[in-house]
Amino acid sequence: MKGYIGEFEELVLLTVAALGDDAYGVAIKEDIEKRSDRTISIGALHSTITRLEEKDFLTSWLGEPTEQRGGRSKRFFELTHKGKVALHHVKNLRDELWGLSKAKLALQK
Amino acid sequence: MKTDKNMRPPKWADRLLAWYCGNAPIDDLHGDIEELFYADLKTMSPGKARLRYWQQVLSLIFSYAIKKRKARVAHHTYSHTSISFAMMRSYFTVGLRAMLRNKTYSAINITGLSIGLACCLLLILYTKDELSYDHFHVQGSNIYQLTCDRVETSGQSKKFAIAAMVQGPAFAREIPEIKSLVRTKSQPTIIKKGTEIFDDQVQWVDDGFFSVFSFPLLSGHASSVLRELHSVVITPDVAARYFGTEDPMGKSLDIQVDGEFETFVVSGIARPSPANSTIKFRILLPFRYLEEIHPDNGWHWVSFQTYFLLNPGADPAAIKSKMSKVYETQAKTEIDEMRSMGYGDRFVWGLQPFESMHLNTEYEGVPEASDPLYSYVLLGIALFILLIACINFINIAIAQSLSRSKEIGVRKVIGGQRIQLIGQFLGESFLLCLLSFVLAILLAQLALPMFNVVAEKQLSLTYLWDTNLVTGLCLLLLATSLVSGFYPAMVLSSLNPIKSLYNKVSFSAHYLSRSLVVIQFALATTLIIATLFMHEQFSFLTKKELGYNDRNLLEITIEKAIMDKQLTRRLKSEFSRVPGVEMVAPRNVGRFRRPVKAGGKEFPAVYEHVDEDYFSTLEIPVVAGRAFSKDYPADSISGAVVNQAFVNEVGWDDPIGKTIDYMDIPGWGDKKLTIVGVTKDYHFESLKEKIKPQVFTYESRLPLGVFLVRIKPDNIPSTLTALETTFRKDAPFDSFQYTFKDDSNREMYRAEARWKQIITLGSILTVFISGIGLFGLTALSTKRRTKEIGIRKMLGASSATIMSTISLDFIKLIFISFIISIPLVSYGLSLWLNNFAYRIDFNVQTYAFAALLSVAIAMISIGAQVAKAAIANPIESLNQD
Numbered sequence: 001m002k003g004y005i006g007e008f009e010e011l012v013l014l015t016v017a018a019l020g021d022d023a024y025g026v027a028i029k030e031d032i033e034k035r036s037d038r039t040i041s042i043g044a045l046h047s048t049i050t051r052l053e054e055k056d057f058l059t060s061w062l063g064e065p066t067e068q069r070g071g072r073s074k075r076f077f078e079l080t081h082k083g084k085v086a087l088h089h090v091k092n093l094r095d096e097l098w099g100l101s102k103a104k105l106a107l108q109k
Numbered sequence: 110m111k112t113d114k115n116m117r118p119p120k121w122a123d124r125l126l127a128w129y130c131g132n133a134p135i136d137d138l139h140g141d142i143e144e145l146f147y148a149d150l151k152t153m154s155p156g157k158a159r160l161r162y163w164q165q166v167l168s169l170i171f172s173y174a175i176k177k178r179k180a181r182v183a184h185h186t187y188s189h190t191s192i193s194f195a196m197m198r199s200y201f202t203v204g205l206r207a208m209l210r211n212k213t214y215s216a217i218n219i220t221g222l223s224i225g226l227a228c229c230l231l232l233i234l235y236t237k238d239e240l241s242y243d244h245f246h247v248q249g250s251n252i253y254q255l256t257c258d259r260v261e262t263s264g265q266s267k268k269f270a271i272a273a274m275v276q277g278p279a280f281a282r283e284i285p286e287i288k289s290l291v292r293t294k295s296q297p298t299i300i301k302k303g304t305e306i307f308d309d310q311v312q313w314v315d316d317g318f319f320s321v322f323s324f325p326l327l328s329g330h331a332s333s334v335l336r337e338l339h340s341v342v343i344t345p346d347v348a349a350r351y352f353g354t355e356d357p358m359g360k361s362l363d364i365q366v367d368g369e370f371e372t373f374v375v376s377g378i379a380r381p382s383p384a385n386s387t388i389k390f391r392i393l394l395p396f397r398y399l400e401e402i403h404p405d406n407g408w409h410w411v412s413f414q415t416y417f418l419l420n421p422g423a424d425p426a427a428i429k430s431k432m433s434k435v436y437e438t439q440a441k442t443e444i445d446e447m448r449s450m451g452y453g454d455r456f457v458w459g460l461q462p463f464e465s466m467h468l469n470t471e472y473e474g475v476p477e478a479s480d481p482l483y484s485y486v487l488l489g490i491a492l493f494i495l496l497i498a499c500i501n502f503i504n505i506a507i508a509q510s511l512s513r514s515k516e517i518g519v520r521k522v523i524g525g526q527r528i529q530l531i532g533q534f535l536g537e538s539f540l541l542c543l544l545s546f547v548l549a550i551l552l553a554q555l556a557l558p559m560f561n562v563v564a565e566k567q568l569s570l571t572y573l574w575d576t577n578l579v580t581g582l583c584l585l586l587l588a589t590s591l592v593s594g595f596y597p598a599m600v601l602s603s604l605n606p607i608k609s610l611y612n613k614v615s616f617s618a619h620y621l622s623r624s625l626v627v628i629q630f631a632l633a634t635t636l637i638i639a640t641l642f643m644h645e646q647f648s649f650l651t652k653k654e655l656g657y658n659d660r661n662l663l664e665i666t667i668e669k670a671i672m673d674k675q676l677t678r679r680l681k682s683e684f685s686r687v688p689g690v691e692m693v694a695p696r697n698v699g700r701f702r703r704p705v706k707a708g709g710k711e712f713p714a715v716y717e718h719v720d721e722d723y724f725s726t727l728e729i730p731v732v733a734g735r736a737f738s739k740d741y742p743a744d745s746i747s748g749a750v751v752n753q754a755f756v757n758e759v760g761w762d763d764p765i766g767k768t769i770d771y772m773d774i775p776g777w778g779d780k781k782l783t784i785v786g787v788t789k790d791y792h793f794e795s796l797k798e799k800i801k802p803q804v805f806t807y808e809s810r811l812p813l814g815v816f817l818v819r820i821k822p823d824n825i826p827s828t829l830t831a832l833e834t835t836f837r838k839d840a841p842f843d844s845f846q847y848t849f850k851d852d853s854n855r856e857m858y859r860a861e862a863r864w865k866q867i868i869t870l871g872s873i874l875t876v877f878i879s880g881i882g883l884f885g886l887t888a889l890s891t892k893r894r895t896k897e898i899g900i901r902k903m904l905g906a907s908s909a910t911i912m913s914t915i916s917l918d919f920i921k922l923i924f925i926s927f928i929i930s931i932p933l934v935s936y937g938l939s940l941w942l943n944n945f946a947y948r949i950d951f952n953v954q955t956y957a958f959a960a961l962l963s964v965a966i967a968m969i970s971i972g973a974q975v976a977k978a979a980i981a982n983p984i985e986s987l988n989q990d
Contacts, residue, residue, distance in 0.1 A: 025138070046172055046175075
């Protein structure tokens, strides 16, 4: 299944996009936790990030070391073109399905 | 401070993470969790934050992210850890080249290792043979030997692996667990073939012999072959001796029994017993025959090996208690009689597994029984030698590491990993060991004939062909290459590539190689000291004044004379007339130790019946009173001569004329003896035993079977022939058995002579291997110090100063090892020396000589190298780069 991405992967990719220049491990973790109201471990997050890098959806670079992190540098992430295409792909699929939906998806107030 | 510490991430979690990740880059991940920790600190207690930090660390450790990063570092573009043929071939070539380039050092290693391995091979052979003794009998686990434990009233006990004639059948009859029994008795005899007379050895055995033991028969049937009273079973070489190529079955042999020739008919041919069998035989005769001509119902005169085949699963302990019941009922009258005569000895009958008897020296009467200590000590020495060879390898490999440092640097730079380098060096040491092993097999094969003589065995290398041993040898090979190769591999592989490529390796395995040299020389000096003291003790044993003159003294035992007083007299006068004979003195055959009462004391004394010429023939000085004489008729009735030990035991000042009460002399009744003389103590036993109180009696009625003949030192062969001719006149078919007293005295120290040989050989080998190791090490260290020496010379040091500086370094080490070895070897030697009642003392001279010897050996090993380095022109050494 070429270009398939899972739900958590999609979340990570979108968060990286949302954070822009400030997308690094802790920021991504906190953003997802805040928005989705769930706790994720740093290990799980980085595993997913590593897989996304392997699939060539993300690239990364090391920032300058900062005092705040005991002199350790941050690794920043950015979407690749392929990553963007994959997100579009998912979104189109969703939109299509939403449009085709026969049942009323609107929630009652 | 406490809060401060809590405000930081837990140290151990960091360590765990760093350790787990190794050299994988995880700075960013680490930074993430640290940032999270500080954020957490703002919202929760430090304890909780730390706990969360731990959770994060663990989540990382188990995450795919780190697994991936670790994998990426491990797989450098140019490296992979999988085994590839090309790489192996390269290792092989490089290793071989290194070996060939340093021929001297490789030779040192290979020589040492192959000698060490060859020693191990031989010792494995020896031990295997020792352990395999008597294990070839199919029913072996159910064969037990009857033992006899004679407990004296003093509580002392003497253990025998022999019994009297009655025990076997009596126990077998009464105890159902005993399936069958075999008694054996070996005896020298004479066999007549036509007019020819042969000396040979026969063995009387019960007819169950071939069904209990697994000695295969070539002809005849196991269960019936010895059933006939006049049947005989022989081995093929006996058949060849008496019948040549003819078929021996049904032929007859004339065997002398009790002085008469009896005809026995060959009923079977048995394959000769294997070398590792306690029971050795040539000619087997039915035991029943012996039983019929010498019926004996006594229980206490033990002289026959008795073996029982028990039912499988029978309990030897239960049988033992049954045996004692049988003994108490059936031997009751005899026991009572013994008690009434004043014998307090108790007899306890026991069973010992036959298979274990060879390595059991507790019991008397097991031919060829050997002390397992031999195997342990020998194996220990072989391992010593191997260890010393391994130390040579380690020392040389490390001292030589400089020459390999560039190679290691290059390998590391292009992606070689440490584990690969370790593998490479271990592989090299394995190859070297393998080569040494092949040489060791050759060496062992060459040394085997000599080893067989020393060890008194008939071993062959083909014994090594058995699955366990081959596996064992492979393990030995692996262990040797690991012991010698592991440390150098670790050191070499740890070299920093940058330093090694820029020639900046400063190498200091100084401490290690120094301590290893100390260990080596401690082992070597231990053996040197042991050898010296053993030689000293041995020459003490063989040269000590025995209190009598054992040179040119013949001891002839004449069986017939034991029972025949007339013959004793006649032979004495006839022997005295033989030209070349100076004096003849007969004595009784045994030496008995019996309780005696003297001066109000009761103690055991050794009792000997002698002739009036005994003391003068043996040249034993009489220190008080006089020797026995025909002129005093009372001597033969109540006279006694005692030795000084006897007088000292009683505490008499003037023993002459005192009386002693000898309680147990057969037919002596309660007669008292009067002391007529005192002799100087003489060693009638080996020097392991203290001289015991001794009583000589002169009873002219009693027959004496041992003739001590003093002969002139010239024309000994013709004197011997004349003596034999004289002897033959009375006993034409008996064998003329004589020994030279000094030979038989030396024979008492056979075991000691063997130990001496073994330790000497061991120490020569250890010294040799440590010597060549030291040679190699000095060569390398002087090479490394060439520049230093050059500078010293430039600044005015003389060659002599330089030589002494370098040698002193080594002498110090030798000295330390000497100090270490002294307590060890002194302890071991004192254990050995305690076997002897008469022994040498530890003396400073010997230690000093040993020290001198080891220093000399060290100097010989290092001398040439040191001199070469010291004499060298400093210009050349300083001009090197």
